[in-house]
Amino acid sequence: MILSTQNYMETLSMKHLSLLLSAFALLVLASCSGSKSNKSTFVYCSEGSPTAFNPQVTTDGTSNNASAHTVYNRLVDFKTGTTEIYPSLAESFDVSADKLTYTFKLRKGVKFHTTKYFTPTRELNADDVLFSFNRMFDKNSEYHMISGGTYEYFSGMGMGELIESIKKINDYEVAITLKKPEAPFLANMAMSFMSVLSKEYADNLSKEGKKENLDTFPIGTGPYIFQVYQKDNVIKFTTNKEYFGEKPKVERLVFSITPDASVRFQKLKAGECHLVIEPSPSDLESIKHESSLKLMSGAGLNVGYLAMNTTKKPFDNLLVRKAVSMTLNKPSYIDAIYLGHASVAKNPLPPTIWSYNDDIKDYEYNVEAAKEMLAKAGYPNGFETTLWTLPVSRPYNPNGKKMGELMQADLAKVGIKVKLVSFDWPTYLKKSSQGEHEMLQLGWSGDNGDPDNFLHILLGCQSVEAGSNYARWCNSDFDKLVNDAKRITDVSERTKLYRQAQVIFKDQAPWVPIAHSTVFRAMAKNVKGYVIDPLGGDIFDKIELE
């Protein structure tokens, strides 16, 4: 068929046009890669969007990473990578003889950040400290009700009931008086929610009628200055050149928000981020084999356990509790549930916490001995009971149901017939805090690295009433030790008491401690200076790129 000239032209121009278009597109894409490479920018692939940029009002790890250690400091801080406390915004602190008054002497010459939305005219002083703490403590503070008026950590750590008064002595001295001696108070002071904000900035916002900006456009004293946050996408910081501490070695810090763990891993491989939060367990092996990547691991500050309700039969019987402790084959759970990424627990405290008693011997896995013990307790043929399995996945127990099945099989060997029960998470928490269970899986991740945060909250007599002592175990000797330890500030003295308390715990066996999970971070080979934070955060002040 012969094409007419007009048709030929039509076809030709169509062809030309599409050719031209694709050539242009290719040219643009090829000539300009559309990416800037910059060695002084550190990119961290985080898992979610922060709810706010103020640790006073947030509880989630994501928000904590994005603000607590980038933008802010506290009077005292944890040394990066440890739970040791050192004076930060405070130059030094004194504790009165009655252990009730803590006097903090502030560092001079500390500057707040200068940003597009705020230029400070003065340096940090006692007014800023008072403003920050009073926002949570004093219901009449003009900022108290901003962002909802609930300060979960402040009230959760009992600070509201503990503090008698917060007073300014002079511009550089602040005194906090407690109602009763409480040694863990200092560790609480180093927690993220005790960050110091700028009063001058808050006053400016108040004048402009934009009070809620205090929690979304942060001004602090920390190593990085907040630059921009694009929702669900990216958070950018620049280095604080006037930082009072050791200055960061990178110029820009970027959080690239990537919720899916496998996509985070691909981004790491493609060089789009330098460090990823919590790689998925199935990727760990391939990370180890990537030549451009490295994997870091550390013990998590947590414990997963099986609590036996000591107020219910037959678990009120010590012999039964011991028999259960001897029946559970814990190493097999580490392999099956944690895929080997955890260590067997024998104490209620994780080994990274000071005062951990390593001399304690765990109950030996011995089915025959357990049977004898049950017979001695009056249950030669075992008994029937229920076991509540954790309905959510947590680092301290990634798969409660599967672990429940393994426990069920183990306990059947000594004649204990277990029925597995579970509820949705809120119901689970509610019913178990009221003591409706017989055996229950749960766990705890530490807040402040103080042994009190585990031993008192999870096993103290007061906590039975409060609902966080799920074994509902109240032992007067144990309780006296942990309460005495609260009133002493000397660490070596406290260590002695906590070590004794752990001996009593082991002997009385209200729980079977199962595991402490291992925390992983995957990063590019050229990342230096990153340390795993035992408290679970990601801290970037010492990071550098080679």
Add this chain to the structure above:
Amino acid sequence: MRKFLKEKILQLIPTLVGISLLSFIVIRLVPGDPVMLMLGERGADPQVYMEMKKNLGLDKPMLEQYAIYMKNAVQGDFGRSLVSKRPVTKEFFDRFPATLELGICAMIFAILIGIPAGVYAATNRNSMPDYLLMGTSLIGYSMPIFWWGLILIIIFSVNLGITPVSGRLDVLFDVPTVTGMLLIDSLNPKVIEMDGLGPFVSALRHLILPTIAMGTIPLAVVARMTRSSVLEVLRAPYIQTAKAKGQSHTKVIWKHAFRNALIPIVTVIGLLFGSIITGAILTETIFSWPGIGKWLVASIHARDYPVIQGGILFIAIMVITINFLVDIIYTYANPKLR
């Protein structure tokens, strides 16, 4: 026409009330209490729990909560997010341009490839290329987006290094938000002055994989629809007449056949555009695309009631509006319906 419009708008009201009620009830039937989720393992203290519930207004009976919600919604106040504490409307419109940009690109991708492929398959019916095209489109249609997205990332981003893995823009570029659509905002003279065409190209490169992942199913639907629609028209007597008159093959196909086959294709495209949000939920999650799909997923996980209710309502309004526009175009295209 005015009567038609009035009728359509009146029909909207019960639909929207129904949707708002449904989303309100359904999310409350899902187990999980937002307050308990916020408090986690520390939620044991009943006093703190009740106080928070009261602060969030969740202590009132469900019917009362709904009445309050609707009263405010009518005045344009859809409440505040339980998580971010910011107004739902603002949260929605901050994210909507990202979804819209991706949605438009995916549709353009589907149309630009789907229609020519469909026409080609129709004109070469029962040939090898036809089987190949239609077979591929069937595979495309049945591809799980999540899996497909990951495969694209592994091939193009990780192994070939051509496209970025996820996100909307290289993290080092700063593009001030004007429209929220990066392809437009990156052409802002100020941005060009600072970084040249870099941000625009970066935005374009970031769009490639999500566009393919999100556009694959619409592409398959458009191609199959075009094929069957064109085939039907090709059997019509006037096509035979045109051929007999010695018109060129191209002209017969594009001028006579395709134009008449267009009505069902337009309808399908309209419907696809409305349903693009279902694709957005998955695509945005894989490619960390900061749009409303990803926002809704996160809100469902957090049981953020006001966001879920507001988000679903906005999406419903969007879908209804698009369908409404399609209806109007349709009446213009087909006088019988007027």
